[in-house]
Amino acid sequence: MNYSPVFAASRITVSINPPSIQANMGDKITYTGTITNNSDKAVNNIIAYISLANVTRGKESPMDLEDWSANKAIKVDTIPPRGTYEGKWPMRLIDSGSYVAYIMVVDKNDNIPVSSAMSRLEIKRVLRLNPNNVLPVALGEPILLGIVFIFIYFRRKRVK
């Protein structure tokens, strides 16, 4: 295989949009990645994927995107010479904190992956104490069944 790192670095570029996002937990956002073929030859069979890293102090780690995004990797069959490809990565914001998102492009004919700049993502925590009115059921039903239990207990005791 013929690797040419200098050529590879300039052949493809990728950008991420928007450059920063501020949103709440539970929101759905979409990142757009624009892959540009800067060469006079078509680029074939490249893989583009998004990565997310938690940069919150004390929680620094790469994120498993399975719950965040249904569409992690995109296979691009071909980008014509001087052409562009636009990929979309919808994402559901699962947890609060500070994150950075970036898009990587991998071409099997090159030995250096291409990365976009990092997009800053700030997610605000949303505290919901009674979503879907769960509290009346979650507290009420055990209490109701507890009352039935006490009734059965004393009835049995009286019979004995």
Next chain:
Amino acid sequence: MKTAYIMQKEIKESILTPKGFLWYNLTSVILSVLSYLFLTNSELSLLDQGEMLYMIMNFITALGVLIGLVFGADSFAGEIERGTIEALFLSPANKTEITMGKLGAALTNWGIIFIISLPYLFVVGKGGQNLLTGIAYLAILGTLLVITFSAFSMGLSARIKSMKNSLIISFFIFLLAGSPIFLSAAQRKTWFGNILDLINPFADAINTFDSVVIDSQGFSYQIGRVAIICGYTFLSLWFLKRSASRLEM
């Protein structure tokens, strides 16, 4: 009529007692914790409504099957160990009526668990997709699975005549049936995982729930799996009938 009488006796002895009713208190506490966690905990609460409903349905089915197995293991071996089987055989009810009465009690138990779980299902699945269809499938497949596992456990209890041993074997079967839960997604996609998924009635039920609630697929997609579960139900009932007919004083 005699079957109804046996069933009533079983319900009085096993369900309408403080010890028996405690199962339902525990069920509601566990379901409360689970649904509150699902809806409020940061990561879990953001799961799809359908996925939450699916997970709660799996839990309710597993709980129903588990309690059904315990009921089944106690049915004949428990009576033998307590020395009450003779009194039961001296009653005007024949073996089939006794067996059906006991199975009816196990089904009543499942019915109570299902009713207890309904408010949780509505809360967790509110605003989501396929809630009512999911509940209908849970009612039908849950009932078939409870009949299957309870009848198998009752048959075992009649043959082994030891509650401890029939309970242990039943639990092994339950673990084997629940094995898809322990396999990773990749392992389940192998030929071994596919076969295990297909021949396992419990896996058939949870895959049907998945298909109905999450993927919104119609009945035509479920026919094969439902047929397999029905097959197991008939097989278990046949095993129970054979085992109960061998019982002697």
